[in-house]
Amino acid sequence: MGQRSSKNGRQRILEAAEKLFTEQGFNAVSIRDIAERCEVTNAALYYHFQSKAALFEEVLEHHAKRLDGRMRAAVHEEGTSFRDNVKAMLLVYAQITKDRRPPFHLLRRDIDGMDKVAKIDYFRRIFRAMILPIEELLSEAIVAGDLKVLPEGFSSAAILIGMVNGQIQFSHACGKKGIGIQELDYIVDIFWEGLGAETIEKSD
Numbered sequence: 001m002g003q004r005s006s007k008n009g010r011q012r013i014l015e016a017a018e019k020l021f022t023e024q025g026f027n028a029v030s031i032r033d034i035a036e037r038c039e040v041t042n043a044a045l046y047y048h049f050q051s052k053a054a055l056f057e058e059v060l061e062h063h064a065k066r067l068d069g070r071m072r073a074a075v076h077e078e079g080t081s082f083r084d085n086v087k088a089m090l091l092v093y094a095q096i097t098k099d100r101r102p103p104f105h106l107l108r109r110d111i112d113g114m115d116k117v118a119k120i121d122y123f124r125r126i127f128r129a130m131i132l133p134i135e136e137l138l139s140e141a142i143v144a145g146d147l148k149v150l151p152e153g154f155s156s157a158a159i160l161i162g163m164v165n166g167q168i169q170f171s172h173a174c175g176k177k178g179i180g181i182q183e184l185d186y187i188v189d190i191f192w193e194g195l196g197a198e199t200i201e202k203s204d
Contacts, residue, residue, distance in 0.1 A: 064129040071092045071093060083141075086137055091181060094164060097178065138157055
């Protein structure tokens, strides 16, 4: 098998597996299901991935990298405020989570073959990979004096993503498909007012 053919085959398996895991959940999908979707044999699939759990882990990493790239590409030209760039990144995040449940969320309930400690560790690593672009941008805003530093054990990026996810869930509960720029404007403005430089001055 040539290197290019092998790479293409691996990518095809990852894309098919991501769709199946997202549609049906980890437990409901078999290696045979994925192989049939890719029109390859089980042996060909095992050539690239040792197990279904290993394939799922790579699907999560693949999803995180794709989200990372799209969020970074959303940042505006130099001179745009940190706040506006964060909104642009979050809009990409919200759009990706709008129409279907990202495979990352399946890790919390579906993955087998991994003990509790390993599962928590993997969840933490994948989550951090997904919020890294926002974390880096917020760190730049802190260095620039736009935001204050949170105590150890807190992540400003995790808090912001938590606010976005909470609003997404609320919108779904109200029969809406995700959230748009107006909701993100409110969320980022509330976040910035709470951690912004003006808040530091008021609290001092």
